[in-house]
Amino acid sequence: MASLTIRKLDDGIKSYLRLRSAKNGRSVEEEVRVILREYCEGSPAPTASPASSPAPAGRTAIERNNPAGQASVTLIIGGGIAAFKSLELIRRLKERHVDVRCVLTKAAQQFVTPLSASALSHERVYMDLFDPGSEFDAGHIRLARECDLIVVAPATADLMAKMANGHADDLASAILLAADRPILLAPAMNPLMWNNAATRRNVMQLRRDGVQMIGPNAGEMAESNEAGVGRMSEAVEIAAAAIDILRPPRPRPLAGKRVLITAGPTHEAIDPVRYIANRSSGKQGFAIAAAAQAAGADVTLVTGPVELRDPGGVTVIRVESARDMLHRVEAALPADVAIFAAAVADWRVANEGEQKLKKTSAGTPQLALVENPDILATISKLTDKRPPLVIGFAAETEHLIDNAKAKIARKGCDWIVANDVSPASGVMGGDRNTVHLLTRDGEEFNVDSWPVMTKEQVAAELVAKIAKAVEKNP
Numbered sequence: 001m002a003s004l005t006i007r008k009l010d011d012g013i014k015s016y017l018r019l020r021s022a023k024n025g026r027s028v029e030e031e032v033r034v035i036l037r038e039y040c041e042g043s044p045a046p047t048a049s050p051a052s053s054p055a056p057a058g059r060t061a062i063e064r065n066n067p068a069g070q071a072s073v074t075l076i077i078g079g080g081i082a083a084f085k086s087l088e089l090i091r092r093l094k095e096r097h098v099d100v101r102c103v104l105t106k107a108a109q110q111f112v113t114p115l116s117a118s119a120l121s122h123e124r125v126y127m128d129l130f131d132p133g134s135e136f137d138a139g140h141i142r143l144a145r146e147c148d149l150i151v152v153a154p155a156t157a158d159l160m161a162k163m164a165n166g167h168a169d170d171l172a173s174a175i176l177l178a179a180d181r182p183i184l185l186a187p188a189m190n191p192l193m194w195n196n197a198a199t200r201r202n203v204m205q206l207r208r209d210g211v212q213m214i215g216p217n218a219g220e221m222a223e224s225n226e227a228g229v230g231r232m233s234e235a236v237e238i239a240a241a242a243i244d245i246l247r248p249p250r251p252r253p254l255a256g257k258r259v260l261i262t263a264g265p266t267h268e269a270i271d272p273v274r275y276i277a278n279r280s281s282g283k284q285g286f287a288i289a290a291a292a293q294a295a296g297a298d299v300t301l302v303t304g305p306v307e308l309r310d311p312g313g314v315t316v317i318r319v320e321s322a323r324d325m326l327h328r329v330e331a332a333l334p335a336d337v338a339i340f341a342a343a344v345a346d347w348r349v350a351n352e353g354e355q356k357l358k359k360t361s362a363g364t365p366q367l368a369l370v371e372n373p374d375i376l377a378t379i380s381k382l383t384d385k386r387p388p389l390v391i392g393f394a395a396e397t398e399h400l401i402d403n404a405k406a407k408i409a410r411k412g413c414d415w416i417v418a419n420d421v422s423p424a425s426g427v428m429g430g431d432r433n434t435v436h437l438l439t440r441d442g443e444e445f446n447v448d449s450w451p452v453m454t455k456e457q458v459a460a461e462l463v464a465k466i467a468k469a470v471e472k473n474p
């Protein structure tokens, strides 16, 4: 029987599980068991499922609607006491870079003002089905379609009854009937209303129709001294459920693969306080580690001294010298892919001082250099634990392609990412990179020259190429 490690799940799924387990007073593991049990029994609990009804196929919802990557939600606010929480929901969605257009039912306007919704959403608020200002171009259809998701919060008993029965006699119900987007309801009502047989029937019908729900939670009712199931979920919970629908889990082509990456410079000690270094910032290696992790790989990053934060979900090992780096790389094997992006010092000081060197009348100290171990060549030439795909970096200041070809042959690696690091290129320490990917086809070299890109883009492109290669030779 396979085991499941919660820590390794997608962040979106983890946050959903945390919220759901906290709400139900269970541990995350217990919550997973409940979900699996419900799934097998075919009766999911009344909470949102993160990806059970994804946005329409093709480009992601975010890309379709907004080239800048901003998702958009039509938020229908129903006439319940919990409507005040929907104002916070607007804020929570906007914090997550989601555009929000609000629709207020007639009853909702008794609880929150259009002005508040408009001020928080920075958008016009829609209230009337027969508004000549927006209906000249079928505004209710646009509100239903020009978004990635429709959220109804609070979803009143009345709105759910209308939805379940296909009514369309006001703007909110007409939008819901005309919608071809995913719909997320956050029901809120008195526990007696929630438990009423009519509401139970409507809830069941809506679930069958593919409508997703979050909540309601158990707790005290705001408008009475009653307690029970009927409280609307908190704004953060609804926002998290909305985000899970808007951003379904990305493909993870490197799932199950171990990727080892080196980054940054090395420091080679002269004495306890001085060292020889280079200008590498580590940004490119860190970006590759983040991209490989996002593609599902189990990533170990061995880095020299850099001022960068650990990429999330990556095992980061910080080292100083080339020899430390080699030891930690060897210890991290086996790996399916090894990417050596570190700018490892070619030489170290042979006569490293045990104490700080002093100025003396004897004159300037003479530093003798010895060659450092060649990490790329050492790993490429391993016989037992050689990773199936070994990628080196060639940072050159002249004759880029020729030097890179010679390096592949000399080191025995499979691919080389060659980049021009002459001062004019601004690559060392900068945020952009211009690279050429050299791969070998027998005796022939393929050179793929990429345009100037950010280091994150280079990382994404490289990881995509790796994923393709891994797919061909699993």
Ligand SMILES: Cc1cc2nc3c(=O)[nH]c(=O)nc-3n(C[C@H](O)[C@H](O)[C@H](O)COP(=O)(O)O)c2cc1C
Residues within 6 Å of the ligand: 077, 078, 079, 080, 081, 082, 105, 106, 107, 108, 154, 155, 156, 157, 158, 159, 188, 189, 190, 193, 223
């Ligand atoms: C003070 C007050 C609070 C209400 N709270 C709720 C509620 O939480 N949930 C609900 O379903 N209806 C609630 N109602 C009843 C709805 O406002 C009523 O059914 C209304 O027609 C709903 O309209 P709508 O669904 O178009 O927004 C409340 C009514 C009042 C007067």
